[in-house]
Amino acid sequence: MTALTRRCFGMLAGAGVASLAAPSFLRAQGAPHVVIVGGGAGGATAARYIAKDAGEAINVTLIEANPQYTTCFFSNLYLGGFRSFASITHGYDTLAANYGITVVNARATAIDRQARAVRLADGSRVAYDRLIVAPGIDLIYDSVPGYSEDATGIMPHAWKAGPQTQLLKSRLDALEDGQQIVIVPPPNPYRCPPAPYERASVFAHVLKAKGHTGSRIIILDPKPKFSKQALFSEGWEKYYPGMIEWYGPDVHGGIKGVDPAAGTVETDFDTFHGALVNVIPAQRAGRIARDAGLADDSGYCPIDPASMRSMMDENIFVLGDAAIAGDMPKSAFAANSQAKVAAMNVRGDLIESKVFPARYANTCWSLIETDDSVKVGAQYAPTAEKIASTSSFISQTHEASEVRKTNYEESLGWYAGITADIFGA
Amino acid sequence: MLWGRGLSGFLFAMVAAAAASAAPPEPEHGNRERGKTVFEACNGCHQVGAGARHGIGPHLDALFGRRAGSLDGFRYSSAMRRRGKDGLVWDAATLDRYLQKPRRMVPGTRMSFRGLSDKRAREDLIAYLKAATASAPASNPSAPSPPRPEIGGAAMAIEGDAAYGEYLAGECVTCHQRSGRTDGIPSIVGWPREAFIRALFEYKSNVRRHQVMSMMTANLGNEEIAALAAFFSGLDPQ
DSSP, X not given: OOHHHHHHHHHHHHHHHHTOSOGGGOSSTTOOXXXXXXXXXXXXXXXXXXXXXXXXXXXXXXXXXXXXXXXXTTHHHHHTTSSOTGGGEEESHHHHHHHOOEEXXXXXXXXXXXXXXXXXXXXXEEEOSEEEEOOOEEEEGGGSTTOOTGGGGTSOOOOSSSHHHHHHHHHHHTOOTTOEEEEEOOOSSOBOTTHHHHHHHHHHHHHHHTTOTTOEEEEEOSSSSOTTHHHHHHHHHHHSTTTEEEEOHHHHOOEEEEETTTTEEEESSOEEEOSEEEEOOEEEEOHHHXXXXXXXXXXXXXXXXXXXXXXXXXXXXEOGGGEEOTTOOXXXXXXXXXXXXXXXXXXXXXXXXXXXXXXXXXXXXXXXXXXXXXXXXXXXXXXXXXXXXXXXXXXXXTXXXXXXXXXXXHHHHXXXXXXXXXXXX | OHHHHHHHHHHHHHHHHHHHHHSSOOOOOOOHHHHHHHGGXXXXXXXOSTTXXXXXXXXXXXXXXXXXXXXXXXXXXXXXXXXXXXXXXXXHHHHHHHHHOHHHHSTTOOOOOOOOOOHHHHHHHHHHHHHHHHTOGGGOTTSOXXXXXXXXXXXXXXXXXXXXXXXXXXXXXXXXXXXXXXXXXXXXXXXXXXXXXXXHHHHHTTSSOOHHHHHHHHXXXXXXXHHHHHHHHTOOOO
């Protein structure tokens, strides 16, 4: 560390300590304090990279309500019986033990931007010099008339991994031959664009494996087209002929609502009954970000494409699903990528470490059937307006089975890699 | 060096003798010429012949009779070193098993190769390796390196900025684990700098074909590639 940086963060630390209401969280006395709200793919990565690269020069506090994190990515593989629930669940012990991150297992309820502090559910406050907000999505239950938080026990969304995912799997596994599944995917933009269709694929995989050839999966989509559509359509025809029916709005005329008690989805065209109805409602940035005034009318948070810094507050960065990330999809890969850019800029702010130009990337693998995985990916760079795609690829139809199998093995490698990158290894 | 070669040769003779005394001489199944073609899938990482050196993988000279994970100057996975200590020695039979499914025989190996399921291809490859490696061409260290097409020359000449490389590596370690572990995606930790630069240029120019890698390398210039090579070549696999 140079004398310059030491002097510099010493100055900033003075400001930090003055506003610090909970000094018990302090690791190194006097170092600036970064607080991260949300320990998912974005938040935990940011915490780890700041702590790893800044060492004791920055104190890092990660606030996360859940003691363990079940990844939404790969949760479809759990539904399909390809992975155990334990294998997609991760703890924060390594981040605390190996990186010196203060992990606070509490719900952050509000951000006091004026005082630069985060309020926790127990009323205590954690002051910050820089705040990273990565709360993920909130579901807008009533975007589907008749749906509500109460209805999630009957019509699970399973769009936040955890008990909902386990409920959906138990409901799937209990289906009998001939019973019908209805999936209502969300409108754009939403977390993980190909996931509703990968989910239909793993549902069909489970039904087919049990010989439930009389069962059907009906997808009532509010969108006229969807991610990797040609690849999914080809795969469904190949592996599950006649089992999966997808209807866009030009056919069903619009989703009018659901009746959880009756197990029905009403559209302009017809009323569909499902022994299992998987409703995935519309989404927006997590509430804490919206309440803090970090979101715009879209419900998501505008950011500076070059740094992930909030357009609403220069001391705050917003990551992952909650952010408006231009051409990037809402995915764990994207959040992890954005987190590294934000982490670098936070260090640049607080200890004047070098800030390189932002680079972003994303790749999404989707499993259609055992050993048949397809992928889509892109690289991105900031422009004045947005994070813009600079190059991209997508799997092709009619690919050799060997290619698809390699994709699947690659996706397993990616999962091991990204979870090590997020939670430490 | 000479001693090592002598010992390897001696081991080879011993193994050959043991095989000869224990069982009727194995008929030579493989076809060396075809095996040479099969080896094209290997030679991006493994060198054989005059002046062969370690690359992404260890050189294969005097392979037969060599204890697994035993060469100086190559950073093997701990799994491979352990198997060597436990007595794994490369011969036609052990190579056949290993090449069929490397990660099944040596879980934790960093060799990024899924395996050759075709028995004849393995026999051909082993026949080729027997001929190409048993002549111990490394005994002539003054012989010129086998000609390799010029690639990535400009990046090779740049002294990479490892700090920049560490930042850029953020893009890589989402899939390629920094620890050097492999779980379906190759390890890129501790590769020789030249091999690393070469591989990235080969993806960039589609000599090596991979959708993700060709996308990831599309926006990497010489500075970036040199920086990444400086960073990753300086890491030790855990």
